[in-house]
Amino acid sequence: MGDPMVRVPISEQEPLVRAKNFEEVCLGYTEEEAVEEASRCLNCKNPRCVGGCPVSINIPAFIEQVKERNFEKAYEIISESSALPAVCGRVCPQESQCEGVCIRGIKGEAVAIGKLERFVADWAREHGIKPKTNAPKNGHKVAVIGSGPSGLTCAGDLAKLGYEVTIFEALHKTGGVLVYGIPEFRLPKDEVVAAEVENVKSLGVKIETNVVVGKSVTIDQLMEDEGYEAVFIGSGAGLPRFMGIPGEQSNGVFSANEFLTRNNLMKAYLNHDTPISRGKKVVVVGGGNVAMDAARTALRLGAEVHVVYRRSEAELPARAEEVHHAKEEGIIFDLLQNPVEILSDENGWVRGIKIIKMELGEPDESGRRRPVEIAGSEYEIECDTVIMSLGTSPNPLIASTTEGLETNRRGCIVAKEEDGETSKTAVYAGGDAVTGAATVILAMGAGKQAAKGIDAYFKSRA
Amino acid sequence: MYPIVKKEKLADRIYLMDVKAPRVAASCLPGQFVIVKIDEEGERIPLTICDYDRENGLITIVFQTVGASTERMARDLEEGDAFEDFVGPLGQPSELCLEKNLEETKKKNIVFIAGGVGTAPVYPQVKWLEEHGVKTTVIMGSRTKDLLFFVDKMEAVATDLHVTTDDGSFGFHGMGTNQLQALVDEGRTFNHCVAIGPMIMMKFVCKLTKELQIPTIVSMNPIMVDGTGMCGACRLVVGDEVKFACVDGPEFDGHKVDFDQAMARQTQYKTEEGRAKLALEEGDSHHGGCGHCGGDE
Numbered sequence: 101m102g103d104p105m106v107r108v109p110i111s112e113q114e115p116l117v118r119a120k121n122f123e124e125v126c127l128g129y130t131e132e133e134a135v136e137e138a139s140r141c142l143n144c145k146n147p148r149c150v151g152g153c154p155v156s157i158n159i160p161a162f163i164e165q166v167k168e169r170n171f172e173k174a175y176e177i178i179s180e181s182s183a184l185p186a187v188c189g190r191v192c193p194q195e196s197q198c199e200g201v202c203i204r205g206i207k208g209e210a211v212a213i214g215k216l217e218r219f220v221a222d223w224a225r226e227h228g229i230k231p232k233t234n235a236p237k238n239g240h241k242v243a244v245i246g247s248g249p250s251g252l253t254c255a256g257d258l259a260k261l262g263y264e265v266t267i268f269e270a271l272h273k274t275g276g277v278l279v280y281g282i283p284e285f286r287l288p289k290d291e292v293v294a295a296e297v298e299n300v301k302s303l304g305v306k307i308e309t310n311v312v313v314g315k316s317v318t319i320d321q322l323m324e325d326e327g328y329e330a331v332f333i334g335s336g337a338g339l340p341r342f343m344g345i346p347g348e349q350s351n352g353v354f355s356a357n358e359f360l361t362r363n364n365l366m367k368a369y370l371n372h373d374t375p376i377s378r379g380k381k382v383v384v385v386g387g388g389n390v391a392m393d394a395a396r397t398a399l400r401l402g403a404e405v406h407v408v409y410r411r412s413e414a415e416l417p418a419r420a421e422e423v424h425h426a427k428e429e430g431i432i433f434d435l436l437q438n439p440v441e442i443l444s445d446e447n448g449w450v451r452g453i454k455i456i457k458m459e460l461g462e463p464d465e466s467g468r469r470r471p472v473e474i475a476g477s478e479y480e481i482e483c484d485t486v487i488m489s490l491g492t493s494p495n496p497l498i499a500s501t502t503e504g505l506e507t508n509r510r511g512c513i514v515a516k517e518e519d520g521e522t523s524k525t526a527v528y529a530g531g532d533a534v535t536g537a538a539t540v541i542l543a544m545g546a547g548k549q550a551a552k553g554i555d556a557y558f559k560s561r562a
Numbered sequence: 563m564y565p566i567v568k569k570e571k572l573a574d575r576i577y578l579m580d581v582k583a584p585r586v587a588a589s590c591l592p593g594q595f596v597i598v599k600i601d602e603e604g605e606r607i608p609l610t611i612c613d614y615d616r617e618n619g620l621i622t623i624v625f626q627t628v629g630a631s632t633e634r635m636a637r638d639l640e641e642g643d644a645f646e647d648f649v650g651p652l653g654q655p656s657e658l659c660l661e662k663n664l665e666e667t668k669k670k671n672i673v674f675i676a677g678g679v680g681t682a683p684v685y686p687q688v689k690w691l692e693e694h695g696v697k698t699t700v701i702m703g704s705r706t707k708d709l710l711f712f713v714d715k716m717e718a719v720a721t722d723l724h725v726t727t728d729d730g731s732f733g734f735h736g737m738g739t740n741q742l743q744a745l746v747d748e749g750r751t752f753n754h755c756v757a758i759g760p761m762i763m764m765k766f767v768c769k770l771t772k773e774l775q776i777p778t779i780v781s782m783n784p785i786m787v788d789g790t791g792m793c794g795a796c797r798l799v800v801g802d803e804v805k806f807a808c809v810d811g812p813e814f815d816g817h818k819v820d821f822d823q824a825m826a827r828q829t830q831y832k833t834e835e836g837r838a839k840l841a842l843e844e845g846d847s848h849h850g851g852c853g854h855c856g857g858d859e
Contacts, residue, residue: 270790272599272606272647280792310649312790316585338792342804349799349823351830358793366605366787373605373631374787375831448826495791497809 105208108137110215115428119399122284122369125425126190126215131169134219138166140204141211148201149213154545155253157181159198159213166216175224178217179231183256183300184249184544186225186292187278189218192541193419225295230302231256237304238262240558243328245313245498248276249540250531251334252300253547254554258332259303261555266328268311273365276336277540280365281357283393285400286422289364314497319505319527330526330554333513334547335498337532341490343385347442348488352377352450356386356394356489363397379403379485383453385439386489387411392422394487395431405431406481410438410458410471436460436471440478442486452482492537502527512536519553520546528553564598564648567620569641572711575627576679577636578612584619586611586650592686593656593781593813596621597789599647600634607631608786608808610683611651621648624682624711652789653812657779658756659690667691670754673699673745673776674720675738675767677759681712683781684758689719697721699745699752703738703759707731738763739770752776757816761828765821772817780816782807784824785831798824 102108111127112118118125129137141163149159158177165174178185194200194214202210224230240263244255247269255265273279275293287293301307313319313335322328340355342348354377366374382398384391387409399405407426409416412435416423427433434455441454457477460469499507506514506523513522513529520528530546532538568580586596595610613622627633639645658667672691676684681702688698700720704710705728717723725733726741734741738759746752755778757767764780771778784796784807791809798807801818805811 270649271788272649310647311585312649312652315651316589316649338790340792340794342794342797344804349797349804349827351827355794358787358795361787361793367603372603375605377830448823492792495809497791 102136103208104140105204107140107209107212108133110212115425115430118285119429122400124288125285128222129215129219131171131223134166134216135169137212138163138216141167142203144203148203149198149211152198152201153181154197154541155181155548157198157217162220163211163213163216166220171220171223172227172229174220175229176232178220181548182217182544183231183253184278184296184540185217186221186296187249187287188541188544189214189216189221190287190292191282193539195420197541222292225292231299233260233303235260235262237264238558240264240330241266241328242330242332242554243268243319243322243326244332244334245319246270246276246334246336246531246533247274247297247307247309248334248336248531248543249278250336250533250543250547250550251276251332252297253544254332254334254528254530254551255305255547256300256303257548257551258554259300259305261551263554265304266306266308268313268317268322269307269309270312271365272309274307274309280361281390281393283360283364283397285396286393312497314501319498319502323526330528330557332520332547332550332554333498333522333527333529333533334531334543335495335533336543337492337494337512337537339493339495339511340488341492342488343439343490345439345441347444347450350442350444350450351448352379352484353442353486353488356384356390356487357492359394359487360390360397363401369397369401376401377485379483381483382406382485382487383408383439383481383483384487384489385409386491387416387418388489388491389418389422390491391487391489392418392426392431394489396426396429398485398487399429399431403485406434406483407431408434408437408439408453408455408481410436411468412436412460415468434481438471438473439486443480450484450486452480453486454478454480492532494533494536498533510536515550516553518549519556520550521553521557526557528557563644563646565644566639566641569639572624574708575636576624576709576711577627578622578624579635579639580615580620580622581645581648582619583621583648583650586621586648587614587616587619590614590621590651591655592659592690593683594651594653595789595812596623596648596650597652597786598623598635598645600631600639601646604634604646605631606647606787606789608652608783608789610781610812611686612682613686613689621650624679626679649789653808654810656687656756656813658696658754659687664694664696667694668696670696671699671752672696672754672756673701673742673752675701675703675742675755675757675759677703677738677757677763678705678709680759680763680781681716684756685712685716685719687756688716692719692721699750700724701726701738701741701745703727703741703763704732705729737766739766742767742770742774746774755779755816756781761821761825764816764819765825768816768819768821778816779813780819781812782814782819782824783812784827798827
């Protein structure tokens with residue numbers, strides 16, 4: 101037994117090896133390691149960790165089962181609350197959620213709840229164990245728009261309650277950001293994401309891909325012509341922002357969404373038919389998780405990569421673990437700097453980027469210190485590729501084609517937090533479509549609340 | 563899967579397919595497009611909807627073999643085969659083909675200029691207008707006689723059809739712009755032009771129609787990936803604004819489009835496309851002559 105204050109270390113690929121491949125960085129716990137780490141849990145009477153989890157997994161109960169080596173039972177407990185444990189164990193920012201409030205974390209290191217959740221989900225998959233439902237069919241049809249984390253969760257929960265659910269997905273693959281956004285080296289697609297989607301399908305959920313709601317069919321048509329009695333909108337926030345600086349239309353300037361979609365969804369790194377621009381020197385603008393994913397992808401495609409971010413390291417919105425991994429792999433961070441212009445050659449290709457240095461001023465309304473330009477500090481970085489990772493907004497397509505669906509000034513669908521109810525009867529919404537770009541687990545939480553809301557709606561009509 | 567119920571070679575390197583896609587056929591309008599993907603390893607490529615049969619759930623697409631994917635579609639996909647993915651309708655319908663604009667449209671004296679494979683997206687618009695009692699003049703241009711297609715079909719729906727070839731092997735000797743100038747010189751007047759074809763052709767049509775003061779709509783064909791507005795690969799500058807062709811277009815005011823920039827952006831993956839095409843043509847004998855793939859190492 102190791103020191104109970106310190107978490108059981110987890111194996112990872114060596115930084116300089118993994119910087120050249122797309123295989124998963126973190127290799128996960130073995131059974132022995134998982135049991136040992138589980139034994140560090142104090143099984144609190146008033147577990148603060150559960151409150152820190154947006155879908156309220158009964159964390160001490162599943163960890164207790166891991167400790168006893170009842171991995172199947174542990175999976176059952178997690179499945180009661182989460183439809184995507186193999187995903188969440190990998191991509192949740194646990195440091196600010198369940199693990200952030202773990203009592204062990206006060207004097208030592210918090211219990212590795214995410215890594216244990218991941219272990220249990222991986223173990224269940226490898227042993228062919230699927231989530232169970234025994235609810236009788238109730239005959240009500242519900243349409244779910246979008247197969248990302250919120251849609252999959254909402255659909256799974258509704259199916260467990262006996263609803264007949266169909267998910268409509270615009271892309272050719274299911275998973276939303278889990279397939280097009282988050283790279284293989286953080287979240288394996290076939291092994292993990294496809295398997296979790298299969299689990300949701302095994303509950304009886306149907307999925308129709310290649311349907312762009314708002315174009316192929318509208319929500320009103322689904323309800324009036326196809327017999328859907330309620331709808332959940334989980335269409336996400338996929339519309340990329342650009343800076344609006346000169347030179348941004350040059351060849352070699354991409355949104356992070358385009359760069360990641362080509363690589364992850366279209367598998368450009370495997371030499372499938374979709375090409376990707378493999379730069380020699382790449383500048384990624386932004387400091388969120390998406391920026392880290394884009395930077396680490398560009399590195400794996402063979403480039404020298406700089407992350408340019410306008411605030412300091414303390415304000416980086418990306419997960420600490422991802423920043424740490426990025427640094428280990430050799431990503432260069434140019435902090436307190438901001439692009440003012442993209443420079444191109446006579447053929448319209450990027451040849452560099454003009455940057456201005458920043459300093460932190462007074463806190464703004466979000467409480468973060470506002471970056472202020474230092475006059476006359478401009479300089480140029482030579483590069484051949486620029487990836488803009490400045491965040492995304494909800495796509496206006498659904499709201500603009502649905503009569504009576506209210507949106508706010510940022511284009512987000514207005515929905516009640518507690519049950520996802522929108523301004524339109526029988527239409528519910530959740531995830532990034534409501535909040536703007538946030539996290540996988542918050543989207544799942546919203547999908548869960550909306551499933552409860554939809555169930556209550558049907559009960560109130562009965 | 564989306565079965566191919568008909569395949570026809572229309573001209574040298576130009577093919578037509580009827581594809582079963584009921585959801586697309588139920589809701590599409592002229593001016594919109596689809597994205598197709600052959601199989602698991604395939605890329606997503608945008609193609610304009612050329613015709614539709616709502617009753618039988620069919621969409622007609624027409625494509626020219628210009629790169630690895632279209633070559634593969636022409637070579638490997640036959641009647642009875644299927645596209646793995648076929649999504650749409652995408653983009654905005656042509657404003658001329660909206661019922662709510664019909665009274666305004668009827669007042670216009672419209673000329674269409676179709677260049678090469680651009681004939682395919684012009685056809686459904688002219689057909690829709692004919693069905694709604696709107697007269698049209700259509701100029702169909704091609705490099706040479708062997709590349710012409712749809713002459714009979716267009717004849718049947720256009721009020722006044724002019725066919726041109728650059729080399730004079732069929733019809734009017736010259737380009738679409740020369741034919742338009744000739745018609746104007748004869749005293750014909752137009753107050754609305756729609757030009758669809760290669761970007762360079764649309765650029766020159768716009769140059770002429772600006773001089774002739776004829777408002778002109780073009781259908782832009784930039785590189786696309788998802789086609790639903792989530793990546794911005796297809797972005798272009800129209801007036802002072804950045805637009806995404808897949809959701810804001812593909813049709814725009816041609817006098818406001820920055821064609822030079824759009825054409826530069828279109829070449830972005832040229833090396834990679836050429837490399838893929840070379841690999842495909844040479845098959846097993848491909849040993850890295852392209853200098854990029856490392857096949858000769």
